[in-house]
Amino acid sequence: MRIENLTTLVNGELKNSPKISMINGFCIDPNSIKVGMAYLALNATIDDALLAIKSGAYAIITDLSLNSKDDEIAIIKVDSVVMAMVRLMRFISAQKELEFVYITRLQSSILECLYLPRSMCLFSCDISKAFMQIIDADEKTQIMSCDEAMIDKLSFSYSSLDDDSLSDLHYDLKDTKSLFFTTILFKDSYYSELKFPNIFIKDLVSIMSFFDRHGVGFRVNSFDDFNHFKAIFIDRFFNIKEFGQSYRAIICESDEELFKLEASSLRAKFSDIFICARVGSSVAFMADFIYNDIKDIKKLDEFKYALVFENYEDVESMLAQNIDEPTLF
Secondary structure, three states: OEHHHHHHHOOOEEOOOOOOOEOOOEEOOHHHOOOOOEEEOOOOOHHHHHHHHHOOOOEEEEOOOOOOOOOOOEEEEOOOHHHHHHHHHHHHHHHHOOEEEEOOHHHHHHHOOEOOOOOEEEOOOOHHHHHHHHHHOOOOOEEEEOOHHHHHHHOOOOEEHHHOOHHHOOEEEEOOOOOOOEEEEEOOEEEEEEOOOHHHHHHHHHHHHHHHHOOOOOOEOOOOOOOOOEEEEEOOOOOEOOOOOOOEEEEEOOOHHHHHHHHHHHHHHOOOEEEEEEOOOOOHHHOOEEEOOHHHHHHOOOOOEEEEOOOHHHHHHHHHHHHOOOOOO
16 A cells, blocks of 8 residues: 555655655554554554564554654554544455444354354454454455444444344254253254253344355354353352252343343243342342342342342352351361
8 A cells, every 4th residue: 555545544644755655564563563564553652663663664653743764664643543543444344345244242242152264253342453353354254243333434334133033034942941051953954952041042043044144154162151141050058060960040141131131031931030139230120139249149048040140250259169168067
């Protein structure tokens, strides 16, 4: 890309008169600069910029006040490096004809547990990582993101995984006798005992359908790190048991909208449940059990499931303390 075109594209001001006229790539890490690249000095220091120059950068896009006597490098001053990156991302996305797909946060969490082909990319919410994903993407790659505001900045149009109604999706959910596993027949493919809560079947099938339409096989990596509606099985003394090895479970959810959905679903199916939330939390109004300290969850009496508005890791850590607590016997 020519320096004058780059300067115009990022809405910048060329602060010197460099001899070089072209750059051959972009980089945001001064330690990874290769000769001929433009360095985007995001959250950078003067020392970072000097390192980029020493490493062979042909241009620096910066909001810093830099004075360089080196006429082998272009200094492009911008008001905001972030906005410069967004402008570049929009331009490159159009050049490569990238296809943007809006997904929900839940769908993003599911996709993180799957194998994605190179033709699909789960867009990072980190601007630096997102920028490099655009740079590295092949033409016509499908960029899937739950950041609708960012998609609006990068593309004139985009699709959604929820464009199909559930009635149009060809699947058969089998009864697994468990909330925490899913067995499903999707078209001619049978998936048995996926360690995935079937309360989210619509979103799972939407992803399966999306993959199917684009000729991509649906392959699970692991749902172990899927952190929604995540169960911790316990005995009556609140000691943690192996997954599925107890009839009693604490279900953790930290997303407010999903918590409301899950609470309604559990209440419709079971009588021996507790909906739990901290005092003053945004979902306390719908809770059966309101507590001040997370340890108060141990005060719950007989129940099958207790849905708590907490991070899984926090609840697991609290319950794990049972192991180290001294007893009188």
